[in-house]
Amino acid sequence: MRLMSRYLLPLVLVSAIAGLVGGLGRLGLVSAPIQLSTHHGQLMAIAVLGALLSLERVSAIAKPYTLAGPLLFLLYILQAVLPLQWGNQVSVAAVGALVSTITIVQLFLRTKSPGLSAILVGFISLTVATILMSAGSPLFRVMPLLFTFPLLVVTGERIERSATIQRPWRRHQGTQSASARPVLIVSLFTAAFALAGFLYQSAQYLFGLPQLFLGFWLIVRDPIVKVGRRYGRFQRYSAVNMMLAYSWLAATGVLSLLSYTAFIPYQVRVHSFYLGFVGHAILAHAPIILPSLLGIPTLAYSKTLYIPTTLLTASLILRNHGAIAPNPTTLTIGGWGNLIVFILLVATILLHLRTKGKAME
Template sequence: MKPKLPPIQLPIMAAVLITLLAALWAGLIRVGWRWPALQPLLPALHGPLMISGFLGTLISLERAVALKRPFATVGPVLSGLGALWLVIGLPLPVGQWLLFLGSVGLTAVFSHILRQHFANYTLTMSLGAVCWLVGNGLWLAGWPIFKIVYWWAGFLVLTIVGERLELSRVARLSAQTIRLFVGAVALFLVGLLAVLVWGDAGTRLVGLGMIALAIWLGLYDIARKTVRRTGLTQFIALNLLLGYAWLFIAGLTALLVGQTVAGPLYDFMLHALFVGFVFGMIFAHAPIILPSVLPIQVRFHPVLHAPTVFLHLALLLRVVGDLGKWQPIRAWGGLLNAVAILWFMGQMVYLAVTSKR
């Protein structure tokens, strides 16, 4: 008998997929491709849709499935509705409120997790949820994206590094190593607070925090050892290590450049972080996350390496366009990044279908 999809998970995942496609389309319009927008505000919503709509809803759903508590599903339902609301082009404040309430839901989930199990890694991921809540609240209050984007980045960075710290428990990290991790997280959080008052100095502190976290991950994450293995384990490790390199590059750019409102260096820094690091993490964990969220199995196949390599090469092309101020190269880099993401999604669907045979 085939397993039935849960009534809540299926529509939420549908909203996640629609939001991702809309966010990619919006990003390609922003990068210079003269394609029709689904609605007038869509290009300006590229960042909020990708971070709060797509990633926020997906992470909230993952936590709800893991927790197995009915109240945990409220967050992803609200953020999924908010994302679709914005995609369609309905009044902006309503969509913002729905996303904000979705982040309240995830924060409540982590509050429950902390009461059940207080540890460095659960605290780090909880702080990530708070960053998403603050970022969405500031966006609702009318703050400019170039200031609040660092809080959204904090949501993803702290969620990821918290998960990696949890998985690194098997390495039995020393107390000194844990203190270094806590210090890097503290530096990153101080930078986020400073951004709201001293934009340039705060951005540089955020960059320094990202550098510290990237170095810590590169030195102490178990990916350093598992990369020597084969199959899925090696695939995950390779993606992780590439992502840590991009996190370091994004942090170095923020440290050297400081606050920027727009322009090539701003584009370079954000996409090194959100494409190189965040999507690197998504590619790494997708074969594990999807079966945990949906009742499917995904067999690993080395073919997954192809879109992964393509993603990073396309990002390098975009970097060349940004640094050289060559708009056509930058636009092609953005387009090929979207192709890599869709290619990877297609491969995952194919592997899920063929796993049933």
């Protein structure tokens, strides 16, 4: 399984770069293939995140059939990249999401983990969204459901990693399965807001409520935000990125609520969520998750890891300013900055993998 992850993960990273190039193509900054620019949203929100987050989970079961989920997401990426008729290609991602959801169900039934209950609802939301798109629903209608996927997966992962978050529930509930109920209830309410946004387009702004709530709740409850900053190296690095991630999540909630009465460009809300919240969460977890998936030693710490962190928030602020003002110059700088962040992240990790490997020889 780990050997397969070594081959699949680089494909996911290459796909992410292709998706980012498609985003620059939508801005008119590069001459990207039309299929990349047209399907930039599906490629990043469904295929890349679906493959990355499902790949992380299948390693816990270590059964060959669980790789079908990530592989189907990668097939979906291939279909999006190649100049093929779009048609029902989203159905490939829907099957991949369904297979990945079944994998999460197996994990949840085995452990009854509170964190996995949130992750499960997140994957179910992705499955529902891709099925609806296969049936003809446009991307903007299912966007709240697509938001729910990484929102609950990241929340679930933080709960899994933070015993302090779980302790108040376990103290009152007594058992592992009982302590999962509050998390499951919050997750279902979040998914309900997302479904309401799909059924009633005018209610999409209400999805800002769970975003705002979870953003502030995680800032208060996640110990890495408070404790991690007192330590050095990766603990502080993770704390800084998760604090920024939660701040962007809460900001997205505020922007969504304001969009009911004020004009907030849709792309500002989308990029604040995916680049701000999800992007910083990926930066926080990358030094931990990537070595685990690749079966390699822990990354060597370096302060250069903070360069992508700083550039991500700075470039996103510029990009959002350029979209709201509107200001083509800051929009262009911000768009290029987003791509550079990802390239720097990959380059930094590869550099320190090499440094770590030489140190061990």
